[in-house]
């Protein structure tokens with residue numbers, strides 16, 4: 158593959174093509190997932206609640222992953238986001254920076270977010286476990302069992318309309334299932350009133366060109382569920 162980010166650029170180009178050709182009536186809105194109509198107090202409350210949750214997590218040693226971490230990667234983004242992305246756990250660059258989804262997979266996620274008409278600041282991004290698993294292995298059940306409830310409380314506080322689970326471990330944990338990602342993706346699952354869309358992890362997308370189409374199909378459904386595409390004749 159030439160430049161891995163070509164995958165995401167393709168997604169953005171498809172959107173632009175639809176706009177330029179009047180196929181979808183799609184229109185880029187300014188910060189549509191920033192819950193612009195939400196009262197400012199609500200955003201402040203959510204921000205404070207997330208800060209309190211981070212404080213409760215503290216310098217956590219609840220599971221063995223604390224031994225190898227550099228920084229806890231709690232999560233980042235808009236406390237009033239309508240869309241939350243949940244990955245499985247931090248990688249090396251996230252562990253060093255304390256910021257979720259940086260590096261090549263993070264750049265690709267940013268492009269995917271842009272492709273559905275949003276900026277990274279519009280959404281919230283976190284992981285099921287907050288410390289890096291060694292050698293980027295999948296988190297173990299005892300680790301997700303300890304850390305996952307903090308992610309669930311992040312979702313409760315933010316209360317997004319849509320959650321995108323990036324990759325199998327995230328999808329299986331959020332949906333409490335052992336079904337493969339290929340069977341889970343492609344449609345929404347209802348979890349406590351939130352629409353949950355499992356899809357492939359950006360790191361997988363970087364390695365597998367064939368995953369481009371299914372990810373785009375999933376993200377189009379997310380885009381439509383959030384009303385980011387205007388309907389009707391132009």
Ligand code: SF4
Nearest residue numbers: 217219220223288304
């Ligand atoms: S992964 Fe979560 S539960 Fe485990 S040590 Fe890190 S913050 Fe604590």
